[in-house]
Amino acid sequence: METTLTPAPAASAPASLKTTPMLQLRDIEKVYQTDTIETVALNRVNLTINKGEFVSIMGPSGCGKSTLLSLMGLLDEPTGGVIEIDGRAVTSYSDKELARVRNHKIGFIFQSFHLINDLSVLDNVELPLLYRAGLSSKERRQRAQQALERVGLSARTRHFPSQLSGGQRQRVAIARALAGAPEIILADEPTGNLDSVMGEEIMELLLSLNRDQGTTVVMVTHDENMAHKTERLIRFFDGSQVS
């Protein structure tokens, strides 16, 4: 089992950056509506995530954490309110513009890894770079290889996800998120499917990314211990921020 983390090449984010907003949510509402039922998932949420921050979001199941993360990741549209990324309101962006923002600025890590089982580790990590114009095949390979080195999986490039442990799979997912050099990583219960040892490893990896690279990280978690390791903890209840 590989547990060694390669030291990150970049310096940590300067403290001044942590006052610059990376992600801002203003009066965000999300309502799911069927013919007979109206469910309010998020109710007038106002939230600012600064550059270089590591924020964790906690709350009971169904409180709107994942919906919030989907909205932050531009995977869903709010019913009301404005989302700003890097100072720009993206609410009226076209599908193409949203895809570009997701590709260049946002990295995703999911609880169930979401790796494509028919692609090798290297091909999985290369995936976000496929949607980026102007990169040669060689450059893509190099960047994917570097991302895998950073998570300590450079020896597993030709393996397939089914040949890896849960922790290794989550490392591949992190490498995939890193390959595109995003400014913000959105992690949806990244340790939820892992045992405590593996969970600690993944948490350390995220902390080192935030500390050494200055990458903004927003993490949804159920684990109090993990949440307390982050700089800021936001609690949600019934679609509203309570702390």
Place this chain on the structure above:
Amino acid sequence: MIRHLFTLIWNRKRSNFLLISEILLSFFVLFAVSSLLVSSYYNYRQPAGFAYDNVWEVNVSPSQDTASRKEMLQLMLQRLQATPGVVAVTRTSSNTPFSFSSMNTNEFYYQKKQGPLTDRYDADDEMQKVLRQNVVAGRWFERRDDASTRRPVVVNQEFAKALFGSEPAVGKVLSNDKGIESWQVVGVIDAYRRGSDFDGNNPAVFERHVLEGADRFDPNDRPNLLVRVQAGSGAVLEQRLVKEIQDVTKGWHATVTTLDESRHDKMKIVLTPLIALGVVSLFLIVNVALGLFGVLWYNINQRRAEIGLRRALGATGAGIGGQFLGEMLVVTTLGVLAGVILAAQFPLLGVFGVPTTVYVLAILLAAVLIYVLTAICAFQPSRIAAGIQPAVSLREE
């Protein structure tokens, strides 16, 4: 992205194998139907090699009395020839143009080389005046052929090419399987496609026969007459011909049909199985299309999480639709490639003696149809894939 698609399909080769096999089989069905259609169209565009307009076929049913039949036949031919409105009259074997009767043989040899399977026709000196075959070398039969020691024959170019290659055919002596030299080529016509508009130009030999000589024109046979009439001739002349025959023969029954009518009747009969085959093929193709549609639909439902992931990583909705369409086209290409390799054996091995051009066109047509079919089948599922909401599909797993 293309390399990525190939990698993905290669890594999913087991699940794609059935799809590729289905496409390969569909390609073959389409190739077979296309070959038939292209071949038929190719033949349809070729010259018939004879003129059937203003030619009537007179079928005479002699009475039971065989006495003086030869004399009666000679008299009948003379009377018909002398009838106003008649241009020329020929007596031939029963395999007249557009009839279902056929006579073929492979008894012709040239320098111990056996000739191809050949359609054989009995002909007299008048036949060329009636059917106006296009003589491209030598001549048609003439009276002077009575003095010939070998039976004169006129062959078509297909026969000449098969037996003599590039050598001139006129003057060549043909023998039978025992080496007895029995026939001499006196002329070459370009083509003779007498079966139907969709028949090929099969090798053909016309043997000269005259009523006066001791030859294959058995006076006891049913006489098959072809009459070229003046343009515009109609029912009046038809009645006149029947009356002339009855006057001469004292009660022989005669019926007249135009070759144009026979051609149309034959075309209907030839087209019927073609249309039936086309309908069956269409039914098969619709089934294949529904199968492909179902498989693609299922694939997309199985890959909803992947679609959500790709959207999260930067793919647009249109990009996802394009990817699924692209995957299907790559899978189709693999099936078509395998099909083309197999289908190419037909022209390479000269199967059924069909021209190479026909097979090449049939391969192209089948490939285009398969691509259109798969593109149509993939279009709607790809649209569905493009419309999948990433937030929803990522949560589903």
